[in-house]
Amino acid sequence: MRKRSSLALVVFILLALTGTSLYGQGQSQNQPAGSARSRADETLEWWNQIGNKLIAMAKDFPEDKYDFKVQKDERTFAENLLHVAAVDYDLIRRVSESNMGPDFGKDKHNPSREVYKTKTDVVKLIEQALADGAAVIKQQGDAGLDKTMPFAWETGKHIVHNSYIWITAIEHSTEHFGQLVVYYRANNLVPPESRRDQTQQAQQPSAPRVVELKASDGTLLKASYFAAAKPGPGVLLLHQSNRTRKAWDNLAGQLAAAGINTLTLDMRGFGESGTPYTKLTDAEKAKVSPCGPATLTQRFNTWFRSQASSATLSAWEEPGGSASSIPLK
Incomplete structure (x- = not known):
């Protein structure tokens, strides 16, 4: 139930940031255009x-x-x-x-x-x-x-x-x-x-940069940073439980082109990130420090402002690796 609500949050935030409909995007990509103009x-x-x-x-x-x-x-x-x-x-x-x-x-x-x-x-x-x-x-x-x-x-x-x-x-x-x-x-x-x-060419976003986020127990989480051409708002995209951060590549590129700095992240045990939480020992789990949305927002605000090639901040961890998306100002 939590995963489903988290995905809804991702969709809600994307609609709010881009002002577009995912349904409309699907139509434009997969269906033929309407009738010609006069x-x-x-x-x-x-x-x-x-x-x-x-x-x-x-x-x-x-x-x-x-x-x-x-x-x-x-x-x-x-x-x-x-x-x-x-x-x-x-x-x-x-x-x-x-x-x-x-x-x-x-x-x-x-x-x-x-x-x-x-x-x-x-x-x-x-x-x-x-x-x-x-x-x-x-x-x-x-x-x-x-x-x-x-x-x-x-x-x-x-x-x-x-x-x-x-x-x-x-x-x-x-x-x-x-x-x-x-x-x-x-x-x-x-x-x-x-x-x-x-x-227009100067404003095109650069290729995504692979970065590492260090969890509180030292586990490295891989992420891709899609930088917009100039400073602006940012968004963090987290994938579903059967995907990796690569699933967001196309949308992340579109967001960056629209001026929204975007970070996609591999959750623990997915893609290129380290050991999943569920496979940690009790002693290792004790080293993981969960943080709520407010703390996550603050940490990633700091990261986006720095636009560093790497970061040592602690990633947001929760037992089970629930996904969410937090708009960053």
């Missing part, structure tokens, strides 16, 4: 994705370099962004059959820097183009993607679905995103998207 939702995702990347660049790139260009016959950094916004509006107007957006004059695909003089002006325009395009996609839905009209682009004039026009706009934005990456690198700068990837 085509409008999928189109909107890609529209927003490339648009937000360009906005991040527009906000990040130094304003004193806005008129930089690699070669004299190219557009400047600012002109590239203005061009993307203008082409977006041209295609948005076609699909929406409206006059949405600003009037860019005779050269409708190349707004003048005399009008959009500052970094703030450029950012505001590309943000508005992204928002207006997203609004049209959401408003028209799948039915709007299925509408057809004459369209002339690099492939020549022909009848196309509106979905083709949205793909054209997204592809065009992607081309200029790549060009602006070159402008970043030419100035010895790292684009926001690359910095984000580097940050």
Whole structure:
């Protein structure tokens, strides 16, 4: 009865720490995904994705370099962004059959820097183009993607679905995103998207470290420490009576990736740990000092704070080796 209640405690603590359901995790891993989203939702995702990347660049790139260009016959950094916004509006107007957006004059695909003089002006325009395009996609839905009209682009004039026009706009934005990456690198700068990837890699947890915990009678208990990328909360996971600490490896890695430092422990007589309590002599049992949850919490708090490669604290022992899990602050 105690083992069953202890396992329930483990599950309860994990749900509280991760905010997720083990039932939901099982579904996502073992069952096929649900039905696909609408085509409008999928189109909107890609529209927003490339648009937000360009906005991040527009906000990040130094304003004193806005008129930089690699070669004299190219557009400047600012002109590239203005061009993307203008082409977006041209295609948005076609699909929406409206006059949405600003009037860019005779050269409708190349707004003048005399009008959009500052970094703030450029950012505001590309943000508005992204928002207006997203609004049209959401408003028209799948039915709007299925509408057809004459369209002339690099492939020549022909009848196309509106979905083709949205793909054209997204592809065009992607081309200029790549060009602006070159402008970043030419100035010895790292684009926001690359910095984000580097940050994510830096935050990945390291491989688990095998540690030893010394019980009060000197028995060594093997444990694995899954360290998060930075200081944070911790949790101790103890296995069931027919498992070892290895049973927690996958979940412990997920917890560490989520920022929760995790320690998994082989109970006495399991895995790589020493002699089980039940096989000790009476004299040996007398050397074991059981401790309650409060003391255990205190000891493991100290251990997590130290993040030492080994520890000499006494592990929590109870006759029978009952399992439990204590959240560590």
